[in-house]
Amino acid sequence: MSTIVEADVVTAVSAIVRRDQVLTDAASLAAYSHDDAEWAAYDRPLAVVLAESTHDVAAVVAWCATNGVAVVPRGSGTGLSGGANAVADSIVLSLERMTAVLEIDADERYVVAQAGVINDRLRASVAEKGLWYPPDPASSAISTIGGNAATNAGGICCVKYGVTRDYVLGMTVVLADGAVVQLGRRTAKGVAGYDLTALMVGSEGTLGIITELTLKLLPLAGREERAVVGYFPSLHAAGVAVAAIAHAGIIPAALELIDRTCLRAVDDWQQWSLPRDVDTLLLAKIDDAGASGDALADRVAEAMTTAGGVNVERASEQAEVDRLFLARRLAYPALERLGPVLTEDVCVPRGAVPEMLARIQAIAEANEVVIANIAHAGDGNLHPLIIAPEGDDAAKARAKVAFDAIIAECLALGGTVTGEHGVGLLKLPGLADELGERVIELHRSIKLALDPLNTLNPGKAFPAAEPAAG
Template structure:
């Protein structure tokens, strides 16, 4: 009996896919130019027990396992390798429980981020992590990469909300780590360890997340346009120095504004080259003070136009435009997406270095950013089939990574290491810390079958 036959024998009918046309949609995520191979099969389990059974078969034959969420990742972390079993969690999409009294939810990994947020809102609760892919990305994928989002400047990233996990180990054991209580310090933080591990340590099958009370919808918005990217960066640094912690502070440059305008005709490029959007959800006078401070910082940094928005519909449309920037740019050609994070005071210098890199390598680089926490997403755009442009883009990508490290930053703020950031990870962490990571990987995955080749 072949390993695939054993998988079919161990699992209910229809779980194991080997037909080429069906398998093709599972072989890679959205990371441009990240390599991928041909899986031996795709398995779509519906329970932790089924994950356990498939892992045991794979462990017996030392078949690599590549866990996959919705495939919206931007680092190649879910890309197949030759002969692997891709484990798609799409069918495990149940919201198991929302406990309003304890302010928590229990979900399977295939639950879409926005679907969870909508169900929580019905009970007056809020799940804060909101990556730009929230209409499509899953909680399991968000946990795998420790995703952030627009509001993480104030409310933190996925790890800050994960209380407990159910997972299947590399040897096929179903385990639970973490807790449901408000406090808990028993043993090592294995739950925190699994968050952001990109499928290299276990296959996550259930997630318990902390919830907050739903916010008042009346957020206050400040809109600023700038002639220059670095000026906008100076405004970000000033907001940070002022001690303001906005609920959002997002940057969109002229390349992105033009792309969205060409697609949706929103008139975004009529006011300036760079759009900076600040928000406060603080109540009462505190919110008024935050908005006044952000507006003053925008003006002092040289905004060509800055105003407090009095039209909630217009403000929401501007934030929608920020979310549309990436798909709008994809219409222009392949987009290689960066994800560096630097100290907030270094945002102006990092933006200046990105502009210099674009000139040095004759490469178009657009910029969107969760600017309030220094998380920048330079988007490197090339034309299809232009190999010289692709080579220049890859060099620019590496230069941006090196500049982020040089400024005391990190090579990935929320997208994960995957395949694209392995060189950067090594440069950032150093040999001794990498050895610690490898020792943990060896201890939890002694046969090396969980997402091999990723991260390290």
């Protein structure tokens, strides 16, 4: 792509959308050159286009296909795997201005919205009609539903309510040549053809660019939330409680783990007087109605106590519960204040959570790196956060060793290298180890079928073929 002249690209694209939708200043190019995975590689894009409609997206993608220019789609850039990082000579296509909630159907329980709608805003919009959109990534205040779908985002309530994929009924997609198609359905069920909707969800913009989504909703009513909080003397003890809750057949609405490092980082930032003398916090939510919900909460508390939890209690103060869950959501940005964070996203069988947490701790010690831990523990989805001080190259090198070691241990325990953040760039080597060459080849053949010119977010989501020799 060395023949591309930047000025020509900007001129051409500015003729497709309005000139003020095209950003070319150095600050914007830098800001849009990567997502929140700063450890992953990125390059400076040729331009940033702020799409305002499916038509804009289609026109830009069509031009890029004709001219062999790579397109890197982007929501609000909160990804943690580098999936939205710019590649060389690319156009970053941001959908952040596509913020219309187009239709809410309370009877059929779906919402149609543009891809740039922020998750929390979507949830608030449907709540006004008595409806609930469950997927709640920790980034819900800042991430878009389009990005959520492109990465198949998880969240805090997945343990009971599933992930983004489980709520995507249909979508409008711009294909690699700029064609606009509708996939999926609005009906409760449907098996008309291949499940291309599910194929697009989690494909990280490599097969098409999602511009609108039809999302399934649940009734808001009927749930009664209770929280159970327990403090544990070690990561491992908290892990034992997680395994015990799974073994008891209990499905809480959330079961989150926050370690001391994260609690302190949030408290240092927010000054909330969070507990500082504990090692690990487990935070469960039970939302079954009535006596059965109360009974489940009691059983969760019992499992925590048996595993060595202290001060296990049904949190009675809603304000306290809200603050603890908010602390969970703020853990990641709080840690980022301490330096660049290398984020893991491994998911292991629930029963393997204590062992995996112990191995993570051992890896931290062996490599002399700080590893903080937050986890959607009830799913077995752990987020060890490896912190290296800014500018300390030796620490950064040790962090990378720890990162790879955690992936290896996760695979050894029957886990997956990415529970919810996606492959992006950071997990490309891990993915190859997990899936094997033949399954990676399937990815390549599907990519080639849908994007023969390889202009849609090239190099992301799965390892490209080794260049042929000679």
